[in-house]
Amino acid sequence: MLKNQYRLVKLTVLTWCFLLVMTDGALADGWKLLQSVDGKRVMLKIKGKRRSYWKLDRDNPIAVRIKGETEIKVYTRMELKKKQKEGIYSFITYIDGKQQPLIARATQYSTSAKIPWRKDHRLGQSRVIYYNVPDGEHEYRFTVQGDSENVIYFRFLVPDQKMEDVSYVAYLPCSFPEEVRITVKEREYIYYRTNISKYIEIEVIGPTKVKCVSRLEFNHTMRGNKPYRVQVAENDKVVLTDFFNAVISGTANYSTKSDKVLGKGDIFFIDVPEGRHRYRISTPDPDISVIFRFYLPEKDLGNEDSSTSTAHVMLGRF
Numbered sequence: 001m002l003k004n005q006y007r008l009v010k011l012t013v014l015t016w017c018f019l020l021v022m023t024d025g026a027l028a029d030g031w032k033l034l035q036s037v038d039g040k041r042v043m044l045k046i047k048g049k050r051r052s053y054w055k056l057d058r059d060n061p062i063a064v065r066i067k068g069e070t071e072i073k074v075y076t077r078m079e080l081k082k083k084q085k086e087g088i089y090s091f092i093t094y095i096d097g098k099q100q101p102l103i104a105r106a107t108q109y110s111t112s113a114k115i116p117w118r119k120d121h122r123l124g125q126s127r128v129i130y131y132n133v134p135d136g137e138h139e140y141r142f143t144v145q146g147d148s149e150n151v152i153y154f155r156f157l158v159p160d161q162k163m164e165d166v167s168y169v170a171y172l173p174c175s176f177p178e179e180v181r182i183t184v185k186e187r188e189y190i191y192y193r194t195n196i197s198k199y200i201e202i203e204v205i206g207p208t209k210v211k212c213v214s215r216l217e218f219n220h221t222m223r224g225n226k227p228y229r230v231q232v233a234e235n236d237k238v239v240l241t242d243f244f245n246a247v248i249s250g251t252a253n254y255s256t257k258s259d260k261v262l263g264k265g266d267i268f269f270i271d272v273p274e275g276r277h278r279y280r281i282s283t284p285d286p287d288i289s290v291i292f293r294f295y296l297p298e299k300d301l302g303n304e305d306s307s308t309s310t311a312h313v314m315l316g317r318f
Contacts, residue, residue, distance in 0.1 A: 030166065031073055034156035038063040044077070044123065044153060045114040053077070053153040056091060056142055062154055064140040068133035070158055072140070078107050078124040079151035085109045087124060089150045093131075094141040101225050101247045102145070103129065123153070127243065130267050168211055168295035174278075175201040180291050181255040182215075182262060188255055191215065191291035199282035200292060206272035208300035212281070213293045216246035216263035226263070228288055232270055233280045241284070242268045260289075 039054040039062035053075075054062050066072065078089040090104040107124030115121055131140065144150055170190075177198040180191045191213075192200050204210060216228050225245050232240040246263035253262065270279060283290045 030160050031157040032160040034064065034066070034072065034158045036065050037156055038065075039154075042153070043116065045116055047112045051155065053155045056144060056152045056154055057150065058144050058146075058148060062142040064142075064156060065137070066133055066140065066158070067137050069135045070133045072131040072133060073157040074129045074131065075126045075155040075157070076105065076129065077110070077113060077126050077153045078105075079115065079118075079153065080107075080109055080122040080124055082120045082122070084122060089124075089152055090145060090148075091150075091152060092143050092145060094139075094143070095131075096138055097141075102245065104225075104227055104243075104245045106243045128268070167298040169298050169301065171202065171210070171294040171296045173200045173202045173281075173294065182252055182291075183255050184249075184252045189293060191293045193217075193289055193291050194282045195289045196283060196286050199280045201278060201280055202294060203276065203278045204270075204272050204296070205276050205303040207274045208272045208297060208303060210270040210272060210279075211295040211297075212268050212270060213265045213295075214244070214268070215249070215252065215265050215291050216244070217289045217291060218246070218248055218261040218263060220259070226288075228285050228290065229283055230266075230268065230290065230292075231282055231284045234277060239279070240268070240270060262291075 033052060037054055039056070040060045042053055042055050043050045044053050045051070056062050064072070076089075076091075078087050080087055086106070086108045088104060088106045090102050092102055093100040105127040107127060109122050110125045113123035113126075115123060142154065144152070173192055176192040176194070177200070178193040180193050182189055182191055194200050202210065212230075214230050216226055218226065225247055227243065227245050230240075230242050230244070231238055244266040246266070249262045249264040252265070254260070281292055
């Protein structure tokens, strides 16, 4: 009898492991689940599929040990209370023991994400953060502020080395208010400035994914970290709003004298479905300006015809 019970338990464990591998195995776009994470691991249901996340609250910090040079893609989701439609959450990152600027995100209730064991609570829409991991071994630790009651779920992905690296080319907008030249580590880049009343337009033929870099421009009135939003619209319909918490860059400078200071680059993506699309990119926040730079996967340049091809000759991994 005990032997049969043992076999049943063993079979259950093996089945669970098999389901975990099937659920969190190879991922689209060349990313895979990072396993070297210390923390409370849970399974959430996203679009009907089970996904591994790590729970962060004041009793459960998260630590990630990773060897560079690589990149970490982090999805975060806030736990919302019953009938709560939106919320703001924040967390602190320590890199090799050194505290980084506070990261804050706003979110709205997701209809496709569920907490299987807490049906009376909701999950917010995912927010994405990227960490560039330099050469060597490093520890990334995540905590909430003080006595914060927020519960946040983290999912960590790293590039799948078995997948082919994506090569990007810089992509020129079809219209923009102003060009800005900046220098990052002695290399010059062209960005495009926008604000609440002036927008950038890009025209793309899908399917593809536009990689976008945004930088907040700090002026003399700004102190510390500064939250800001970027917004993408098509035919007057907003298709993407992303939230960032800007910090001043230690490596980026204007190529010519300016009374502003550049923020660190924040990355977001525009998923472009099949066909021709024209997007407007701006910020919905008043009294600030944001500069942008755009990249297309080199393999998707074949989607463009001669009348709309606007790729720079400069290839860029960043």
